[in-house]
Each structure stands twice: as structure tokens, then as C-alpha cells.
Amino acid sequence: MRSAPFVPLLFGLSALADTLVDRQFPHLIIPVDKREPDRVFGTQFSGRIEQAVHTEISFDVPSNNGATHCRLNFYINTDPSKNAPRTLWGEAPYRFNISSIEHRMDKDRDTWNNRPRITGYVGQVELTHSGSVTTTGLHVPCWKGQVAQYVLYPDDPDRDFGYTWFELDYDPPHGITYEMFV
Numbered sequence: 001m002r003s004a005p006f007v008p009l010l011f012g013l014s015a016l017a018d019t020l021v022d023r024q025f026p027h028l029i030i031p032v033d034k035r036e037p038d039r040v041f042g043t044q045f046s047g048r049i050e051q052a053v054h055t056e057i058s059f060d061v062p063s064n065n066g067a068t069h070c071r072l073n074f075y076i077n078t079d080p081s082k083n084a085p086r087t088l089w090g091e092a093p094y095r096f097n098i099s100s101i102e103h104r105m106d107k108d109r110d111t112w113n114n115r116p117r118i119t120g121y122v123g124q125v126e127l128t129h130s131g132s133v134t135t136t137g138l139h140v141p142c143w144k145g146q147v148a149q150y151v152l153y154p155d156d157p158d159r160d161f162g163y164t165w166f167e168l169d170y171d172p173p174h175g176i177t178y179e180m181f182v
Ligand SMILES: *[C@@H]1O[C@H](CO)[C@@H](O)[C@H](O)[C@H]1NC(C)=O
Pocket: 097, 123, 124, 154, 155, 156, 157
């Protein structure tokens, strides 16, 4: 009985104490291009999002940790000494959406015309030229021991937008990550 008043405080603290237990970088980065709808581009080291190009991302999610919740995240490493490659163009606001797709990505087959179907909206990322990143949503299931697959595409089909980046496992990272927390 005496400890009862402390219970709400403990709940409050544990809600804040998210500990990152794993951060995954993409295993596959596959662009598909509406202008060459039957071309297979295979897997790349860089990502590209523009009106005609969407990029599929696959993560191999580990099973050996106690993660209870997971999210995608997106980073720009602006450290001048790292010189992490990126280009941003178009009209502000600079935004792209992320959706989950059917888990059937295939680096030898995926094209614009043969791409996995979207299964759900996951969230949005907004960038600036100076390199700040604002994310909305991006909470995803913890696909432990499985693949987790997504597609990145401009948020507005009528506004010019382009972003390319070289995916790098720097600290902080440069690009998209899958993060697991307890
Ligand atoms: C991107 O997501 C926003 C919701 O955050 C939605 O309003 C918009 O229609 C989406 N864009 C596309 C191309 O699906």
C-alpha cells in the first residue's frame, strides 16, 4: 500500500526509457523506374526517390534480442569530414512517404511493372537542404527473424521532388534504418 503513490511515476519513467537494442541497415536497395518500366536495376548502394523512381528497401530483421517495439528511421549525416553523398532537388516542402509492401522483393526481377504491392502506409519523412530530418509515424511491427520490406516515394505526385543518398552505416547513420527497442 505504501508504494502505491509511486506507481504512476514508475510507469512514466519506463515510457521514456526506450533503449535501442539493434539498428539494421538495408540488405537490399532496389530502385524501380516508371520511365523504363521493364528494366531490372538490381540492388544498389544508394537510394533514389523522385516522381518516376521509387526505391524498395529490405531489412533482415534479427530474432535474437528482446525487442518489444520497432520503427524505421531516416538520417542525414551532415558531418563535413564524412562528406556523406546526398542530393536534394525540387520544390519545398521536401517530403517522401514510406509504405510497407508485400514481402516478395526480388533483386533479379523487380521492375516498375513487376513490383510488390503496397500493403499499408507507414509514415513520412521531411528533409531540408541544410540536412535536418523530421519524421512522422514510422512505427512498424518487429518482424523478428523475417524480412521487413518497404517502398519510398514522393508524398505528392504533383510537386517536383528528388532525393538521392549513399547509404552509410555511420554514426549517426546516413539513410534509412530499422531500429529495435526495449
Ligand atoms: C503521403 O502521405 C500523406 C499522409 O501523411 C498523404 O496525405 C499523401 O496522400 C500520401 N501520398 C501519396 C502519394 O500516397
